[in-house]
Amino acid sequence: MFGSAYTKQMPKLWNETIDAHRRAVRDAALDATAALVAEHGMLSVTMSRIAEATGIGRATLYKYFPDVEAILAAWHERQVTEHLERLSTARERADHPAGRLHAVLEAYALISHQRHGHHGTEPAALLHQGRHISQAHQQLHDLVRDLIAESVRHGSVRDDVAAGELADYCLHALSAAGALASEAAVRRLVAVTLAGLRPPAEADTVPAAADEEAAAAEQHAHRHRRHAH
Amino acid sequence: MFGSAYTKQMPKLWNETIDAHRRAVRDAALDATAALVAEHGMLSVTMSRIAEATGIGRATLYKYFPDVEAILAAWHERQVTEHLERLSTARERADHPAGRLHAVLEAYALISHQRHGHHGTEPAALLHQGRHISQAHQQLHDLVRDLIAESVRHGSVRDDVAAGELADYCLHALSAAGALASEAAVRRLVAVTLAGLRPPAEADTVPAAADEEAAAAEQHAHRHRRHAH
DNA sequence: CGGCGGTGAAGACATACTGTCTCGTAAAAT
DNA sequence: ATTTTACGAGACAGTATGTCTTCACCGCCG
Numbered sequence: 001m002f003g004s005a006y007t008k009q010m011p012k013l014w015n016e017t018i019d020a021h022r023r024a025v026r027d028a029a030l031d032a033t034a035a036l037v038a039e040h041g042m043l044s045v046t047m048s049r050i051a052e053a054t055g056i057g058r059a060t061l062y063k064y065f066p067d068v069e070a071i072l073a074a075w076h077e078r079q080v081t082e083h084l085e086r087l088s089t090a091r092e093r094a095d096h097p098a099g100r101l102h103a104v105l106e107a108y109a110l111i112s113h114q115r116h117g118h119h120g121t122e123p124a125a126l127l128h129q130g131r132h133i134s135q136a137h138q139q140l141h142d143l144v145r146d147l148i149a150e151s152v153r154h155g156s157v158r159d160d161v162a163a164g165e166l167a168d169y170c171l172h173a174l175s176a177a178g179a180l181a182s183e184a185a186v187r188r189l190v191a192v193t194l195a196g197l198r199p200p201a202e203a204d205t206v207p208a209a210a211d212e213e214a215a216a217a218e219q220h221a222h223r224h225r226r227h228a229h
Numbered sequence: 230m231f232g233s234a235y236t237k238q239m240p241k242l243w244n245e246t247i248d249a250h251r252r253a254v255r256d257a258a259l260d261a262t263a264a265l266v267a268e269h270g271m272l273s274v275t276m277s278r279i280a281e282a283t284g285i286g287r288a289t290l291y292k293y294f295p296d297v298e299a300i301l302a303a304w305h306e307r308q309v310t311e312h313l314e315r316l317s318t319a320r321e322r323a324d325h326p327a328g329r330l331h332a333v334l335e336a337y338a339l340i341s342h343q344r345h346g347h348h349g350t351e352p353a354a355l356l357h358q359g360r361h362i363s364q365a366h367q368q369l370h371d372l373v374r375d376l377i378a379e380s381v382r383h384g385s386v387r388d389d390v391a392a393g394e395l396a397d398y399c400l401h402a403l404s405a406a407g408a409l410a411s412e413a414a415v416r417r418l419v420a421v422t423l424a425g426l427r428p429p430a431e432a433d434t435v436p437a438a439a440d441e442e443a444a445a446a447e448q449h450a451h452r453h454r455r456h457a458h
Numbered sequence: 459c460g461g462c463g464g465t466g467a468a469g470a471c472a473t474a475c476t477g478t479c480t481c482g483t484a485a486a487a488t
Numbered sequence: 489a490t491t492t493t494a495c496g497a498g499a500c501a502g503t504a505t506g507t508c509t510t511c512a513c514c515g516c517c518g
Contacts, residue, residue: 276505276506291506
């Protein structure tokens with residue numbers, strides 16, 4: 001029956017398949033959480049408020065997420081995944097390695113920049129002990145790392161530092177875009193960051209990291225540890 | 230009297246001045262908070278636990294801090310202030326501008342690196358809406374900015390980007406040291422970051438930021454907006 | 459020398475959040 | 489049409505929160 005008491009609270013509740021419904025509720029909860037974080041900060045976000053803002057019962061929310069931390073983590077994961085898609089499309093727009101790298105880094109910087117308007121929300125810090133790197137963030141790191149490795153083979157990026165370390169450097173440096181005022185400033189930041197990647201003059205080359213050390217520095221890399229040199 | 234019931238719970242309670250006592254309790258609470266954050270993460274840190282870990286009554290803790298957020302903010306402030314002192318001393322160890330800049334940046338990177346072992350705790354994100362920049366962090370930014378401006382005048386750092394923006398770039402980029410494995414990797418990161426600061430080849434120069442725009446980009450700078458160019 | 463204000467610490471209380479359990483109800487299967 | 493399955497909401501004990509009131513200790517002054 002369509003006019004039941006439930007369809008009023010949650011539009012098109014059972015119309016689609018159950019799994020789709022669960023997904024919809026989950027996303028709604030994540031949206032509500034984002035709004036609450038934006039409004040009152042992270043520490044005051046509570047299961048009760050999220051359930052209320054989502055329009056579902058509090059106990060129901062516990063069927064989707066075990067606690068607030070899980071919700072924040074899921075929200076963060078969704079954010080990063082969206083970013084990842086935007087970066088992947090940005091990568092396709094250029095064809096030569098340097099252009100791809102530039103496009104991806106600029107896209108990332110612009111994302112960080114416009115996230116600033118939404119208030120500085122970097123929940124990476126409060127995930128329990130900052131343990132496991134959020135999976136999507138790992139993919140993001142790998143994306144940049146591979147792009148850098150490509151440019152290294154092409155010769156447009158220094159080869160005296162492991163690509164994984166350079167990816168960390170890029171992502172952190174570009175996160176500074178969140179504090180910047182204008183888009184032009186963001187582009188300057190990208191230029192500066194890219195300047196750090198360029199092959200240095202012979203005198204400035206880093207003491208050529210020993211191979212085992214460079215391998216160890218690839219902290220997250222569980223796979224291919226092929227790095228030229 | 231000295232043998233009173235209180236002197237057992239809180240050694241040298243009234244021996245020194247009251248203000249010193251308050252300061253001691255405050256610091257003890259901050260230490261306890263740091264330990265709890267390290268142990269159970271940030272979200273599970275509560276006024277009750279802090280009070281218990283500090284060894285004082287819960288209501289007493291409310292006389293020192295209004296809520297958990299204030300405690301975390303105070304703790305973060307104390308941390309950054311300590312770092313600031315270490316950077317200030319590091320600055321004195323070199324005499325020419327480039328050496329000072331290198332020393333300070335490396336010191337900052339090493340601090341970020343060893344903080345990693347203590348677990349990634351970057352509470353800047355959860356301060357209410359991420360509003361006012363923690364004062365000490367502002368001083369840290371100014372320290373680096375002035376050092377960069379000095380090197381710009383000396384010619385060893387690019388002058389096509391405002392010093393304030395470069396300082397943001399440096400601090401964010403070096404925060405990547407927290408994810409690095411070895412000290413050697415940290416030194417490589419410093420080298421890469423410094424490479425981004427060096428005057429670029431003419432072709433790579435950024436489109437020469439318009440003056441008003443560069444001034445606006447100095448988001449926090451309330452004072453001297455003199456920048457050569 | 460002994461009572462007197464000042465200050466800090468701790469117990470008490472009403473309220474809100476948490477986590478779990480049980481029950482009602484709608485959709486789907488037989 | 490009845491049974492099965494799963495979702496949603498209210499209920500309940502335990503805990504955190506924020507405030508108020510009370511108690512103990514210090515220095516002061518009569």
